[in-house]
Amino acid sequence: MTKVVIIGGGPGGYEAALVAAQLGADVTVVERDGIGGACVLTDCVPSKSLIATSTRTTYVREADALGINVPEIHDGKAEVEVDPARINPRIKALARAQSDDTRARLVKEGVQVVLGEARLVDPHIVAVGDQRIRADVILIATGAHPRELPSAEPDGERILTWRHLYDLDELPEKLIVVAPASPAPSSPAPTSPSVRTSPSSPPASTSCPPRTPMPPRSWRTCSCDAA
Numbered sequence: 001m002t003k004v005v006i007i008g009g010g011p012g013g014y015e016a017a018l019v020a021a022q023l024g025a026d027v028t029v030v031e032r033d034g035i036g037g038a039c040v041l042t043d044c045v046p047s048k049s050l051i052a053t054s055t056r057t058t059y060v061r062e063a064d065a066l067g068i069n070v071p072e073i074h075d076g077k078a079e080v081e082v083d084p085a086r087i088n089p090r091i092k093a094l095a096r097a098q099s100d101d102t103r104a105r106l107v108k109e110g111v112q113v114v115l116g117e118a119r120l121v122d123p124h125i126v127a128v129g130d131q132r133i134r135a136d137v138i139l140i141a142t143g144a145h146p147r148e149l150p151s152a153e154p155d156g157e158r159i160l161t162w163r164h165l166y167d168l169d170e171l172p173e174k175l176i177v178v179a180p181a182s183p184a185p186s187s188p189a190p191t192s193p194s195v196r197t198s199p200s201s202p203p204a205s206t207s208c209p210p211r212t213p214m215p216p217r218s219w220r221t222c223s224c225d226a227a
C-alpha cells in the first residue's frame with residue numbers, strides 16, 4: 001500500500017488526504033494548529049462570521065429609517081455597540097467546532113492525524129518532534145501567511161494582520177486597512193462609522209519587491225457560511 005504523508009491540514013491537505021484514502025493509500029496528515037487549517041481557523045470561516053455580525057449591525061443602525069422604533073438615534077442612525085470581547089470567543093468556538101468536525105471526518109475515512117510541526121528530514125521521512133514517519137509520497141500543503149513589511153512588522157497591538165483581529169477585546173478607534181482591492185467580496189463592511197477601509201498597495205517606499213496584481217477572485221470554491 002502506498003504510504004502518503006501530507007504536511008498541512010487545510011483544504012489543500014485534507015481534501016488530498018480524503019481522495020488518497022478513498023483511492024486506497026495509507027494516509028497521514030500532519031498539522032500544527034488544527035485540521036481545517038487557516039481556512040477554518042482564521043480565514044474563510046471566521047471572516048464570514050465577522051461579516052454576519054457586521055451585516056446585522058448595519059440592519060439595526062438603519063432600522064429607524066424603515067419605521068422600526070429603536071431607543072437611541074443619532075444622526076438618523078441607531079446607537080449600536082459592537083463588542084469584540086463577545087464576538088471573538090464565539091467566532092473561535094465556531095471555527096474550532098468545524099475543525100473538530102473535519103478532523104473526525106478524516107479519521108472516519110481512515111486517515112491518521114498527527115498534531116505537531118512537521119519537518120522534512122529526508123525525501124522520504126517527515127519528522128514531528130521525535131517521531132519519524134516514512135512515506136512513499138510527501139505532499140506539502142502548508143498554505144500561505146500574511147506578507148510582512150520590514151518597515152511595519154505586525155505586533156498584534158498597533159500593527160495587525162487579519163489573524164490578530166480575533167484577539168481584539170475592543171475595536172480600534174481608527175484603522176487603516178492596507179490590502180489589495182481584489183478580495184473585497186470577503187471584506188466585512190465597517191462596523192463603526194469611524195472605521196474606513198483604504199484598499200491600496202503597500203507604500204512604495206518599502207523595500208519589498210513589487211507584486212504582480214492578482215486577478216479578481218471568486219470565493220465560491222468552498223461553502224463558508226459560518227454565521
Ligand SMILES: Cc1cc2nc3c(=O)[nH]c(=O)nc-3n(C[C@H](O)[C@H](O)[C@H](O)COP(=O)(O)OP(=O)(O)OC[C@H]3O[C@@H](n4cnc5c(N)ncnc54)[C@H](O)[C@@H]3O)c2cc1C
Pocket residue numbers: 007008009010011012013030031032033034036037038039040042043044045047116117118119141142143144162186219220221222224
Ligand atoms: C480573510 C480571508 C477570507 C477567505 N475567505 C475565503 C472564502 O470565503 N472561500 C475560499 O475559497 N477561500 C477563502 N480564503 C482563502 C483560503 O483561506 C485559502 O485559499 C485556503 O486556506 C488555502 O488552503 P491551504 O490548505 O492551501 O492552506 P491553509 O488553510 O493555510 O492550511 C495550511 C496548513 O498547514 C499548516 N502547516 C504549515 N506548516 C506546517 C508544518 N511545518 N507542520 C505542520 N503543519 C503546517 C498550517 O498550520 C495550516 O493549518 C480566504 C482567505 C482569507 C485570508
